[in-house]
Amino acid sequence: MSDENRNPSYYYDPFQSSHFSSTYNDHPYMSFTDCLHGSGDYNSLATNFGLSPSTSEVLSSVEYGHQKHEMGGGSESTNHNPATPNSSISSSSTEAGGEEDSSKGRRSETQLKESEDGGESSKKQSKSKKKGEKREKEPRFAFMTKSEVDHLEDGYRWRKYGQKAVKNSPYPRSYYRCTTQKCTVKKRVERSFQDPSIVITTYEGQHNHPIPATLRGSGAGMFTTSMFASPTTGVPGYNNPQEMMFQMPHMMTTNQAGTNFAYNPQTLTSTHHHHHHQQYNQGPPDYGLLQDIVPSMFFKQEP
């Protein structure tokens, strides 16, 4: 049931409201139209990105788990004039229940606390990781999308392994896992508790396998993206979600030829062009959609 209600709403809401306030757990959250916690890795990110647009529009995204860039000067004065008045989303955000949560300036330690079993309890069959080997905190990446469907289609196969209710939110959060056995990538999907039209997708980990050739020429998953190297320079300690946000795009931050705000869906289909043998993380990778999408919302201003 539930066919793919592709409801591509092209809404662009670059930092409109700037008061980021909540902190979900330790994950920095953003306000309505802004962003929220993020995670994931570049590969998956890009890959996933490739398909998101087809289903809906990405509003913003965040990534952390790698090195930290100090953007400084972020300044919360996001009064950057919404270039697009259509940001209907934000309009409602004005009140939307007036829930801004306690904007506790708590520092968000973006750490994936996943400690494994503490001590060998009696049970604990599955997961034979008892070697004191801690779970590695893999990078995560999250982005917001305006979509009617919770689960966005990407080129990968996911198996839902859990669902939990989100506090203060009528919408539950779903946990997915890549069906590929070697793949440890997890995906978390939830709908914004303030803007039901927005879904928040969070990827965690990186795919160690190619995208299943399930979708035939549908325009999904064409990014093999092995670009972007992951420096992993220690764990970041963001203080403000803002910082985090600006950080995420650091991959394309390099300069992005001029922050073009054009997020043409067509880019999607015309991405497979450069098919050389250079599959290394180095070199000028084609950012593909990322270039179109991300920058538009992340670079509201220039340093």
Place this chain on the structure above:
DNA sequence: CGTTTTTGACCAGCGC
């Protein structure tokens, strides 16, 4: 019949 979803139980971390 294999696979995915559903769903409650379970577990780990944090705050009190």
Place this chain on the structure above:
DNA sequence: GCGCTGGTCAAAAACG
């Protein structure tokens, strides 16, 4: 230590 919250497991159900 207890209770809350978030995340995962796993058995059964649902799905193809």
